[in-house]
Amino acid sequence: MSKIIKHINISVSLAKNLDAKLLLRIHNSAIKRGFFSSKKLIPYKDHILWFKKKLKSNSKIYVGKVSNKKKFGYVRFDEVSRNIFEVSIANLPSFYGKGLGSLLLQKSINKFKTNYKSKNITSIVKKKNTRSLKCFLKNAFVKVKFNKNKHVSLNKFDQKKEFYLEYKQRK
Numbered sequence: 001m002s003k004i005i006k007h008i009n010i011s012v013s014l015a016k017n018l019d020a021k022l023l024l025r026i027h028n029s030a031i032k033r034g035f036f037s038s039k040k041l042i043p044y045k046d047h048i049l050w051f052k053k054k055l056k057s058n059s060k061i062y063v064g065k066v067s068n069k070k071k072f073g074y075v076r077f078d079e080v081s082r083n084i085f086e087v088s089i090a091n092l093p094s095f096y097g098k099g100l101g102s103l104l105l106q107k108s109i110n111k112f113k114t115n116y117k118s119k120n121i122t123s124i125v126k127k128k129n130t131r132s133l134k135c136f137l138k139n140a141f142v143k144v145k146f147n148k149n150k151h152v153s154l155n156k157f158d159q160k161k162e163f164y165l166e167y168k169q170r171k
């Protein structure tokens with residue numbers, strides 16, 4: 001396991017056009033390592049069209065930066081149904097297992113909730129993805145029963161292999 005970086009300061013900000021390449025690198029790295037349901041790498045030309053559309057949509061993408069200004073990861077909130085946003089997270093592989101994922105998720109949720117207080121947040125996490133699961137559970141997500149009438153998801157939900165999580169805001 002990589003070393004946890006202690007007392008690190010990170011900042012998060014909304015993704016901009018110039019973050020397109022970084023986000024594709026992060027996303028394709030996770031696909032290659034089997035962390036996402038999709039197995040197909042995304043070509044740049046497809047990504048750039050998708051990304052431009054995303055930035056204009058109701059989705060919110062936050063990019064995390066460590067104090068030396070290096071950008072390392074993203075958290076994306078996609079509106080999957082009225083008032084329900086599905087969240088996904090990924091970092092550059094060189095930053096896996098250093099404690100940054102949990103921090104990035106926490107700061108992104110705080111930012112998102114500041115602007116969209118009444119929105120509900122959900123996530124789908126592979127049961128085998130221990131790091132990801134720990135990040136979510138540590139940040140006030142709880143496992144709930146998947147109800148397709150209540151929770152519309154971008155991804156098809158696989159009950160055997162995945163957990164369905166909901167964010168339960170701390171009072």
Ligand SMILES: CC(C)(COP(=O)(O)OP(=O)(O)OC[C@H]1O[C@@H](n2cnc3c(N)ncnc32)[C@H](O)[C@@H]1OP(=O)(O)O)[C@@H](O)C(=O)NCCC(=O)NCCS
Binds near residue numbers: 135
């Ligand atoms: C998921 C991801 C964002 C997590 O971020 P991270 O910075 O790697 O995770 P952290 O270092 O914050 O670790 C989270 C927890 O997992 C633990 N952990 C770290 N490496 C681990 C490993 N190899 N095995 C088991 N647990 C591990 C940490 O100790 C920590 O738990 P703790 O808070 O109880 O100490 C990152 O690993 C990633 O980008 N993965 C690829 C994309 C992905 O899987 N996204 C999630 C899709 S839902």
